[in-house]
Amino acid sequence: MKKIIVVLSLLVLGACSAGADFNRVENKSVALGKTTIVEIQQKLGAPYASGKEVKNGATLDVLSYSFADTKGDPLEKDVVAARTQSFYFSNDVLVGQVFTSSFKSDATDFDTSLVGKIQKNKSTVSEVRALLGKETGKRSEPMTNGKAEAIVYYYVATRAFGLKFTTKVKELVVEYDKSSQLVLDVQLKETTDSAG
Secondary structure (H helix, E strand, O other), rough: HHHHHHHHHHHHHHHEEEEOOOOOOOOOOOOOOOOOOHHHHHOOOOOOOOEEEEOEEEEOOOOOOEEEEEEOOOOOOOOOOOEEEEEEOOOEEEEEEEEEEOOOHHHHOHHHHHHHHOOOOOHHHHHHHHHHHOOOEOOOOOOOOOOOEEEEEEEEEEEOOOOOOEEEEEEEEEEEEOOOOEEEEEEEEEEEEEEO
C-alpha cells in the first residue's frame, strides 16, 4: 500500500497530469487465485510502476496503474484528482488488488465513523457492503491471515501546495471466513503525511 502513496505523490509533483488514464478493472472481472500477471497486462497494458512487496513473509510482485490530473474534478476541494489500481501476485497468480480514486466520478472515500458497527464473528460480508458500499479491493492468502479472504476499502487524498504536499490515507481491511462469510477481523488505519 505504501507503493500507492509513493506513486501518487510522484505523479502530483511531476506535472499537471501524469501517468496514463485507465478504466478500473472491476472485482468481478478478475479472480483471486486465477488471474495472472499477463492477463492484467493484456487488459491494461504496461504498468506505471512495478516492483516487489513483502506481506506476511511472502514476496509479492506488484503492478500499479496510476493517473493524476491537477486540473481534474476531485471529490474534495484542493485535492489533486488521482486514481491508482494495484495488483499483487504470488507465483504469477493474483492474490490481491486495490483501487483508489479522488476523482469525483469514481471516488473511493468511505465513512470511517461506521466501522464501529462491524462486529467480529457476528457481521457478514453482505452486511459490511450494505453499511459501506462496494469494496475497492480484495485479498487472499498470503495477504490475509490463514485461509481467510478480505475486502478492502481504500482512499488516498493528496493536497499539493507548490512543492509541498499532504497525503491522507484511509484503509479498512475486513477479513472474513470464505464459507460462513462471517467477519473475522477488522483493521482500520488512517494516516496523514506531509512532505516538501
